[in-house]
Amino acid sequence: MTVKRATLADVAQRAGTSTAVVSYVLNDGPRPVSDRLRARVLEALDELNYRPDRAARALRRPRRWRHIGLLVPDVRLPLFATLVGHIEVEARDRDHLTLIGNTGYDPEREVEFASAFVDSGIEGLIVVGGAGGAATAELCRQARIPIVWVHNNRDQVDSHVIGADHVHTGTLATRHLVDVHHRENTVFVGGFTPADVQHGDRETVAQRYAGYESVVGARAAHQIHTDLTPAGAYHAVSRHLSNQAPPDGMVVGTYGQAAATLRAISDAGLRVPHDIAVVGYDADTANAYAALRLTTVQQPIDTIARTALSRVLEAADTSPASDTPAPEPIEAHLDIGETCGC
Numbered sequence: 040m041t042v043k044r045a046t047l048a049d050v051a052q053r054a055g056t057s058t059a060v061v062s063y064v065l066n067d068g069p070r071p072v073s074d075r076l077r078a079r080v081l082e083a084l085d086e087l088n089y090r091p092d093r094a095a096r097a098l099r100r101p102r103r104w105r106h107i108g109l110l111v112p113d114v115r116l117p118l119f120a121t122l123v124g125h126i127e128v129e130a131r132d133r134d135h136l137t138l139i140g141n142t143g144y145d146p147e148r149e150v151e152f153a154s155a156f157v158d159s160g161i162e163g164l165i166v167v168g169g170a171g172g173a174a175t176a177e178l179c180r181q182a183r184i185p186i187v188w189v190h191n192n193r194d195q196v197d198s199h200v201i202g203a204d205h206v207h208t209g210t211l212a213t214r215h216l217v218d219v220h221h222r223e224n225t226v227f228v229g230g231f232t233p234a235d236v237q238h239g240d241r242e243t244v245a246q247r248y249a250g251y252e253s254v255v256g257a258r259a260a261h262q263i264h265t266d267l268t269p270a271g272a273y274h275a276v277s278r279h280l281s282n283q284a285p286p287d288g289m290v291v292g293t294y295g296q297a298a299a300t301l302r303a304i305s306d307a308g309l310r311v312p313h314d315i316a317v318v319g320y321d322a323d324t325a326n327a328y329a330a331l332r333l334t335t336v337q338q339p340i341d342t343i344a345r346t347a348l349s350r351v352l353e354a355a356d357t358s359p360a361s362d363t364p365a366p367e368p369i370e371a372h373l374d375i376g377e378t379c380g381c
């Protein structure tokens with residue numbers, strides 16, 4: 040059942056004042072309000088979970104449309120590009136336009152985009168790969184705008200994340216190499232500490248590494264540290280292959296490193312999958328024309344997008360997203376290509 044959205048009049052009645060005073064508090068003017076009265080108004084706003092009807096206030100845009108904000112780390116990567124496409128199409132079908140910002144996993148840029156989107160009158164915000172979670176969450180709380188987190192959240196604010204169980208995906212990728220292809224010396228490519236990675240998907244990579252380690256065991260686990268960039272992966276894998284006996288399997292922690300890793304193996308005079316079998320993540324399944332099609336763990340992007348959009352729009356009309364039950368992890372699957380030896 041849809042809950043009636045609180046109005047300015049409801050807040051004024053709860054605070055025992057006029058709608059004009061409530062408006063002064065919300066807009067910080069134009070007339071002053073005493074501290075005691077301001078406190079009563081703020082308390083009423085919180086009790087009623089009041090959020091300004093930005094669609095009504097933004098008269099410059101067509102009456103039909105409302106806006107949501109969508110922040111992604113890098114729209115050039117297949118995972119995020121596909122997610123943006125699904126959310127944009129489904130949001131439009133539900134009379135919402137999508138404002139999109141590329142954060143680059145930079146917390147300052149994330150907050151800058153979020154603030155600009157709030158000022159433009161968004162009804163809700165979806166953050167994919169949050170890097171400045173606490174600051175972004177506080178900004179949206181003050182603006183009374185619902186926020187939904189997707190994929191990961193660096194600051195781990197008190198909110199649920201919609202996405203796959205990345206520890207399980209690490210297990211899934213590694214078990215395929217170890218159990219199916221009997222690769223007994225499998226290494227993990229990717230960094231996840233602040234020393235390794237400044238702006239990158241290090242939380243997800245750390246979880247995937249934990250899944251990898253659970254299969255091979257702590258003593259056998261070996262990590263090729265990278266900064267998660269293609270160049271970083273190429274140089275790190277090349278150094279590893281030139282300095283010691285090559286492994287027979289590699290789990291590459293992000294898609295952005297996959298092509299560079301394959302090139303480093305080839306440049307070292309080794310063959311994929313004969314000498315080294317490789318499994319990666321979140322490949323562009325529409326691109327089947329590479330020299331070798333990557334075996335990859337794929338997240339169901341359509342399900343993630345639909346779940347995130349439904350949550351933020353429902354929260355915009357009813358209760359905050361934090362009041363909803365924690366979402367179940369969305370199951371990923373292994374897409375068999377040519378790099379693992381199948």
